[in-house]
Amino acid sequence: MSLPNLSRLRHDLREQGAIHVPKALDANSMRLARDAYQWSLCHPSPNCAHFQGTPEAPSKFYQDLLNPNALPAYRRLLEESFAADVVAELWDSPDVWFMYEQVFLKEGGESRRTPWHQDSSYLPITGEKVAVMWITFEPVRKEDSLEFVRGSHRGILYDGSRFDPNDDTAPIYGTLPRLPDIEADRSRWDIVSWAVEPGDVLIFHPAMLHGGAPAHQGNRRSTLSLRFFGEDAVYRALPGTARVGDSDNPDRPGSPFQDIQRKLKDGDPFRHPGFPKIRPRAQASA
């Protein structure tokens, strides 16, 4: 595949940390993505969470991630869709590994925002070639989309958010700088977002500060995030132990992250059989 405006997309992903790639996934890729997403909704893992609404935002906000049984269900998406090819092209690298999936569903009226956070606060991985692909199944207006602080992947790594309904910045470790209250004064931050159609994707570095707008009465926001890494990705120990139940924390009992944290030391190549290599495609045997 060949993405239009590839050199600008590569530049912006590297320097600004997040990009909108229009029409990245064709109809077949979107069908496979939806099948995988539906599988996740029908097979909640021990990691799934229903976030409490508030009186102002009472609607459903569901998420699940790193389902221990996801790989067979996601295999066709990973092998046959363009998702990993898009990432390989943006990295200008043939090698892509899959880390894990995350599903979000907001519906039933006003929902709370997804608090501002950086995925890197929860992940013992670092490198230039680490990326999140955000796929939406409904058209999303710019004001209802995922938002980013431009260039924040080059800045401070903040503590994670506990997704506490009473305090978006409540920390998970207490050892990293506390997340700033971006919503309290958005004008201080260089916030960027895009309108996204099904088939478009947002791609961002996991160190990017990002947060999700709420869903509104009469609309549904169902999205799938896929996390990938490339050949320069290395292990970087987390600054503490996130607690099981902390949202976005993939360090769950039995997860490959637990194993990797026992076995690797800082700077080791980030590799584990639970994180399969998906590009280049395996050669069909004769």
Ligand SMILES: O=C(O)CCC(=O)C(=O)O
């Ligand atoms: O879609 C959202 O509201 C949040 C997405 C997100 O935080 C992620 O994909 O890492």
